[in-house]
Amino acid sequence: MNLTLLDSAPDHLGLWTxxxxxxxxxxxxxxxxxxxxxxxxxxxxLIRAAGVTVPLASVPLTPAQLDxxxxxxxxxxxxxxxxxxxxxxxxxxxxxxxxxxxxxxxSRPARVMQTPxxxxxxxxxxxxxRGRRVVLLGGVPDPAHxxxxxxALGLSDLDWIPSRRxxxxxxxxxxxxxxxxxxxxxxxxWGAHAHASLREAAREAGVPFLLHPxxxxxxxxxxxxxxxxxxxxxxxxxxx
Numbered sequence: 001m002n003l004t005l006l007d008s009a010p011d012h013l014g015l016w017t018x019x020x021x022x023x024x025x026x027x028x029x030x031x032x033x034x035x036x037x038x039x040x041x042x043x044x045x046l047i048r049a050a051g052v053t054v055p056l057a058s059v060p061l062t063p064a065q066l067d068x069x070x071x072x073x074x075x076x077x078x079x080x081x082x083x084x085x086x087x088x089x090x091x092x093x094x095x096x097x098x099x100x101x102x103x104x105x106x107s108r109p110a111r112v113m114q115t116p117x118x119x120x121x122x123x124x125x126x127x128x129x130r131g132r133r134v135v136l137l138g139g140v141p142d143p144a145h146x147x148x149x150x151x152a153l154g155l156s157d158l159d160w161i162p163s164r165r166x167x168x169x170x171x172x173x174x175x176x177x178x179x180x181x182x183x184x185x186x187x188x189x190w191g192a193h194a195h196a197s198l199r200e201a202a203r204e205a206g207v208p209f210l211l212h213p214x215x216x217x218x219x220x221x222x223x224x225x226x227x228x229x230x231x232x233x234x235x236x237x238x239x240x
Contacts, residue, residue, distance in 0.1 A: 013051050014117040015076040017219040020052045021069045024215075027058035053145055054217040068223065072119040079117050118219065122152055125222035128230060130154035131239040133180040135207075137161045137172050137198060138187025139216060152218035156180060163187075172198055176205040182236055183229065185210045185221070208232035 027040055037043075044056045061069060118126075133156050136149075141160040150158050159175050176184055184202040188211055202209040208229040214220045225233070 014079070014119055014219075015073070016047055016052050017217060018069060018073040018076050018119065020047045020054070020056065020217065021061070021219065022073060023047065024057045024059055025061040025066060025069065027056065028060040031058050032060065052217060053142070053148075054215045054220075057215050059214065065223070068121070072121070072219075075119065076117065118152055119222075121226050122219055122222040124230070125225045126152065126154045128225070128233040129182060131156050132182035132236075133157045133159065133178065134183045134185060135159045135161065135172065135175045135178075135181055136185045136187065136216075138163050138185075138189070138212075145216065149216070149218055149221065153222065173201040173205065176201055176207050181205070181207050182233065183208050183210060183225070185212050187216060188213045189215075208236075 023040070023043055027037055030037055040056070047056065131154065134153070136158060139160075140162055146158055146160055149155070157180075159178070159181075161172055161175060165171075172184075175181070184198065184205075184207050186198050186209070199209045199211070210224060210229050212221060212224050214224070
């Protein structure tokens with residue numbers, strides 16, 4: 001791991017999201033062998049501090065997922081390396097015969113907040129979901145996490161239903177019938193018993209259904225969207 005590179009990209013959320021996914025894979029592989037990673041908590045703390053708030057999941061990726069994750073990480077590394085190096089505005093210029101010059105301090109421009117550089121599959125999912133409404137069943141809704149999903153995927157609304165409110169997927173049917181609902185996501189990790197009934201409710205409402213097996217950060221959600229329902233979403237009527 002290139003720590004110098006990570007130090008130079010504290011606000012490059014795409015890089016940290018990719019690292020989060022790979023770290024979870026590595027931890028899962030090592031755990032299956034009966035071992036542990038002594039520095040895993042330190043790494044997880046760095047990732048959280050960079051803005052990836054989803055807990056690190058020690059789950060090995062499939063070969064296809066791993067290949068995609070490695071490719072995405074390499075792309076993010078290149079984006080960080082390609083960043084222009086900031087040059088101080090007040091850097092003095094030296095000459096052979098220095099001449100005293102009276103300078104008037106200039107006001108520095110306000111720092112512009114950068115839009116996170118998401119992986120390619122996030123951009124692809126956003127093109128399919130921009131301006132649409134999504135229902136998510138499972139987990140515990142978190143305002144910051146919800147906002148990250150809405151912004152990354154360009155959603156008009158994310159109707160996030162906590163697991164504790166629904167012990168049966170059919171109870172979510174009224175949410176699926178709301179106008180503009182384009183996708184139903186079931187977070188398998190938080191409630192495996194209800195996904196069959198939610199799938200049936202989504203089918204009856206004519207809404208594509210996504211069975212999501214991993215964490216709920218935007219990169220992981222977008223990856224499964226493209227793998228499972230990209231065709232169904234592409235066939236939807238354009239948003240007015």
